[in-house]
Amino acid sequence: MKEKIYLYPIWVRIWHWLNALLFLLLVLTGLSMQYAAKDSLLFPFNVSVTVHNTCGIILVFNFLFFAFANRFTWNGKYYNIRWKRYGKELWRQIRFYSYGIFKKEPHPFPVTKKRKFNPLQQLSYVIAMYILIPLIIISGIGLLFPEITLNVLFGKSGIWLTDLFHQFLGFSLTIFWLIHLYFCTIGKTATSNFKSMIDGWH
Amino acid sequence: MKNNTVISILMLMGLFIAIHSAVGQDTLKDNKFKNAVENHKCFKCHGQKYYSYYNEWTEKKVIKRMNPFYVIDSVKFYTQNHCSFKCIDCHDADYETFPHDGMLQMEGMSTCLDCHEDDEKTAKYHMEGIYKEYKASVHFKKYGTVFSCWMCHDPHKYKVTARENEDISNVIIYDNEMCLSCHSNGTNNTILSDSASKNMVAAHDWLPNQKLHFQNVRCLDCHVKIQNDSMVNHDILPKKDAVKRCVDCHSKNTILSATLYKFQSKESRSKLGFLNATILNNSYVVGANRNHILNKASLIIFGLVIILLIIHGILRIIIK
Numbered sequence: 181m182k183e184k185i186y187l188y189p190i191w192v193r194i195w196h197w198l199n200a201l202l203f204l205l206l207v208l209t210g211l212s213m214q215y216a217a218k219d220s221l222l223f224p225f226n227v228s229v230t231v232h233n234t235c236g237i238i239l240v241f242n243f244l245f246f247a248f249a250n251r252f253t254w255n256g257k258y259y260n261i262r263w264k265r266y267g268k269e270l271w272r273q274i275r276f277y278s279y280g281i282f283k284k285e286p287h288p289f290p291v292t293k294k295r296k297f298n299p300l301q302q303l304s305y306v307i308a309m310y311i312l313i314p315l316i317i318i319s320g321i322g323l324l325f326p327e328i329t330l331n332v333l334f335g336k337s338g339i340w341l342t343d344l345f346h347q348f349l350g351f352s353l354t355i356f357w358l359i360h361l362y363f364c365t366i367g368k369t370a371t372s373n374f375k376s377m378i379d380g381w382h
Numbered sequence: 383m384k385n386n387t388v389i390s391i392l393m394l395m396g397l398f399i400a401i402h403s404a405v406g407q408d409t410l411k412d413n414k415f416k417n418a419v420e421n422h423k424c425f426k427c428h429g430q431k432y433y434s435y436y437n438e439w440t441e442k443k444v445i446k447r448m449n450p451f452y453v454i455d456s457v458k459f460y461t462q463n464h465c466s467f468k469c470i471d472c473h474d475a476d477y478e479t480f481p482h483d484g485m486l487q488m489e490g491m492s493t494c495l496d497c498h499e500d501d502e503k504t505a506k507y508h509m510e511g512i513y514k515e516y517k518a519s520v521h522f523k524k525y526g527t528v529f530s531c532w533m534c535h536d537p538h539k540y541k542v543t544a545r546e547n548e549d550i551s552n553v554i555i556y557d558n559e560m561c562l563s564c565h566s567n568g569t570n571n572t573i574l575s576d577s578a579s580k581n582m583v584a585a586h587d588w589l590p591n592q593k594l595h596f597q598n599v600r601c602l603d604c605h606v607k608i609q610n611d612s613m614v615n616h617d618i619l620p621k622k623d624a625v626k627r628c629v630d631c632h633s634k635n636t637i638l639s640a641t642l643y644k645f646q647s648k649e650s651r652s653k654l655g656f657l658n659a660t661i662l663n664n665s666y667v668v669g670a671n672r673n674h675i676l677n678k679a680s681l682i683i684f685g686l687v688i689i690l691l692i693i694h695g696i697l698r699i700i701i702k
Binding site for chain 2: 213214215216217218220224225226229230233277281282284326327337339340343344351354355358359362365366
């Protein structure tokens with residue numbers, strides 16, 4: 181058996197699980213508002229608004245913490261995509277998940293202390309954390325403080341357009357979250373990756 | 383006296399210019415000012431805060447303050463619904479003599495239904511239905527006939543807005559102004575009530591994004607009982623019965639389509655057959671505006687992703 185690597189320092193784990201909790205609450209309360217109805221099975225509207233706003237604000241700070249910590253620690257380097265040969269590497273990873281995994285081929289990019297993420301993970305995490313999350317935060321701030329949002333854009337309500345964009349981002353992140361959860365089951369065992377994120381050892 | 387006549391003619395000319403610029407050519411063509419010259423006899427005094435007359439006993443010119451309740455804004459008068467009226471169409475013709483006879487105080491005031499009951503021209507407004515709703519409203523129950531139609535719809539300045547305004551924000555401002563002229567005005571509120579008006583901002587502090595709500599919905603939208611008789615419901619509810627559940631507006635069956643957007647949604651349904659378009663073009667109500675195409679598309683994408691993941695998972699288990 182391969183030696184275990186200490187891959188997830190305590191701050192990463194705390195950030196990660198807080199992010200996960202906020203994500204879950206934001207998705208559920210977001211859906212509760214969008215599909216609000218008198219006999220809704222989800223959260224009541226007023227509760228959803230309060231919880232969604234609170235979680236959104238905490239998410240901003242959690243994201244800022246993540247961005248600063250990544251800027252000043254080794255963890256940030258995992259997110260640096262090395263574009264040279266990246267296309268080929270990405271393809272190898274996609275081929276592995278869609279074909280090689282069923283042929284019991286070895287993982288093309290096994291986890292090491294220097295490479296936490298495979299190319300596909302790296303791309304999806306960069307898109308999620310450095311593009312989608314900042315955009316959902318900005319549009320969320322626009323909705324939380326509607327007075328700073330344009331009233332009318334192209335003849336449509338600016339708030340409506342902002343919210344449509346916010347929902348699109350929320351939907352994209354939910355899809356990311358589903359795939360992320362599923363891919364976490366592809367470890368040594370189905371639960372080993374989840375355990376790693378609790379004790380820090382991969 | 384000669385001076386007074388010159389001043390009066392100048393004022394009349396000024397009034398025409400002001401009205402002309404306020405209402406535009408179309409209204410002028412409609413001859414809505416046909417009685418302006420005659421009405422000016424009244425506006426000479428009732429159109430301003432101070433009026434003057436020559437006291438023949440003391441042989442002095444007297445300037446007096448007009449009772450504020452009897453001051454009529456002439457510009458607003460000529461832009462409202464009854465602008466083609468003579469003052470003496472509703473008020474006694476003897477008012478033309480000054481000083482007015484004290485007995486004129488006894489004149490009965492007309493109500494809306496005195497003219498508009500079974501009136502074909504105003505049938506679309508359902509005046510009889512409005513009257514029924516008014517009789518059930520908290521204002522009537524509390525103050526009886528003292529709280530007449532005129533309390534909100536001053537016949538000297540009232541104009542129909544909801545049916546004639548493309549921009550719903552104008553309707554909101556106009557209608558809310560009617561409520562707030564008493565409910566956020568200490569002096570006006572004490573005309574009927576013993577207490578000064580409450581602070582409306584503090585009274586609605588439970589409302590998230592209060593400013594946005596105040597700008598985009600009318601007081602009426604939460605404070606009336608929904609009825610189908612009239613376009614604008616007049617059954618004003620007691621405070622405790624007002625809408626306070628968010629989902630009443632923020633849901634697919636939003637009550638706003640029966641209140642604020644009632645007229646527009648009817649119009650829109652006949653033109654486009656799609657209620658969403660109306661609300662979307664004016665403002666955005668979370669939960670009420672739904673885009674059917676995006677809803678379906680997102681469900682399909684969501685479903686496909688789950689199916690793909692399940693297939694992948696099953697294959698992994700089988701091959702293991």
